Amino acid sequence: MNGSDADGGGGGATGSQMDGDTGSGGLNAETADIDATVGDPIVESTVAEAAASAPAAADTTLEGLDRASRPDRVSSVLVAVGHGPHSGATVDVARALADATDAWLELFHVVPTDAALADAQTGADGGAGADAREAGGGERDDYAATGERVLDAARDRLGEFDRVDRWLVEDRSAAGAIVEQSPYYDLVVVGAPTTGTVGRFVFGSTTDTVVDDAAVPVVVVEADGDAALDGA
Numbered sequence: 001m002n003g004s005d006a007d008g009g010g011g012g013a014t015g016s017q018m019d020g021d022t023g024s025g026g027l028n029a030e031t032a033d034i035d036a037t038v039g040d041p042i043v044e045s046t047v048a049e050a051a052a053s054a055p056a057a058a059d060t061t062l063e064g065l066d067r068a069s070r071p072d073r074v075s076s077v078l079v080a081v082g083h084g085p086h087s088g089a090t091v092d093v094a095r096a097l098a099d100a101t102d103a104w105l106e107l108f109h110v111v112p113t114d115a116a117l118a119d120a121q122t123g124a125d126g127g128a129g130a131d132a133r134e135a136g137g138g139e140r141d142d143y144a145a146t147g148e149r150v151l152d153a154a155r156d157r158l159g160e161f162d163r164v165d166r167w168l169v170e171d172r173s174a175a176g177a178i179v180e181q182s183p184y185y186d187l188v189v190v191g192a193p194t195t196g197t198v199g200r201f202v203f204g205s206t207t208d209t210v211v212d213d214a215a216v217p218v219v220v221v222e223a224d225g226d227a228a229l230d231g232a
Contacts, residue, residue, distance in 0.1 A: 041071040042101070043187070047219055050096035056089040058224035059192070063211045070186060074101040078185040080178050080210070081107045081154045081229070086191030089223035091157045094189045097219070098163060107154045107166040108181065110174040111143035144168065153229035175209035182214040192222035 044065060051060035065071075079094040081087065091107075098105050151166045158164060171177035182188050193207045211218050 041068075043068050043071050043074060043217060046074060046097060046100050047187075049100055050093050050219075053096045054089060054092040054221075056092050056223055056227040057221050058089075059222040060093055061220045061222075063218045063220060064214065065217050067215060068186070068217050074103045074186045076104050076106065076185045076187075078106050078108055078178065078181060078188045079154070080174070080188065080190040080206075081109045081150055082174070082191070083150070083228075084191050085226040085228050086221055086223040087150070087154070087229040088157060088227035090189055090191045090221045091154045091229065092227075093219065093221045095158050095161055097187065097189070098161065103163070103186070105158070105161075105164045106185070107151055107164060108169065108178065109147040109151050109167070110169050110171050110177045111147050113170045113172050116172040150229055157229060173206075175206040175213075178206070178210050179213045179215075182210075182216050185216060187217055187219055188214050189219045189221060192220050 044062060047060065047062045051057055054060075074097065077094055077097055079091060081091065094105055097103060147168045151168060155164065155166060169177050171180075178188060178190070188210060190207050190210055193205075207220060211220065
């Protein structure tokens, strides 16, 4: 599944597949109330409930609420899965969102293209390639193998939850890939910015770019301590 149409079915998507601002702020349990009638907005209250029910998440922020094209329903969620201390909490919040709304989840991990790796060798990427090399080990196959392990860990963290697909994508930019796919979903969930080169490759400036440019609301998750996925 790559996004959804108005009936909750699969939507079109682009990109290189390898495998198969207005309105923001912290949310808490006091604002959570999804006992709404049909047609009432539910996005903000549902995110608040998810934040309250995910103990690994210290802070969950909803950005771009005004971008919701269907504020009365959440049927599909794009979950940016990657390296960093917030990765496990990100998956936890995404599952809580899906549990509250019967939404599908797409676990989404980005690895660099050959062109991005070539830029990394020449320094033409302004340093992002160095982050990519450290995250993946330096070879294209290493990135794919690392990505598969991270996606496996994210899937395992979901437990018996079964409304989920996974997608390993090649792109020159993790942020660009997430933004490109965002119109096919109702929400995007990402980890908070981190320090360190590995974290920046997936969650550093990527988070800021996704918050600014995604076509739908973005949920930014900060973990309570280190809640990294295994292998992330």
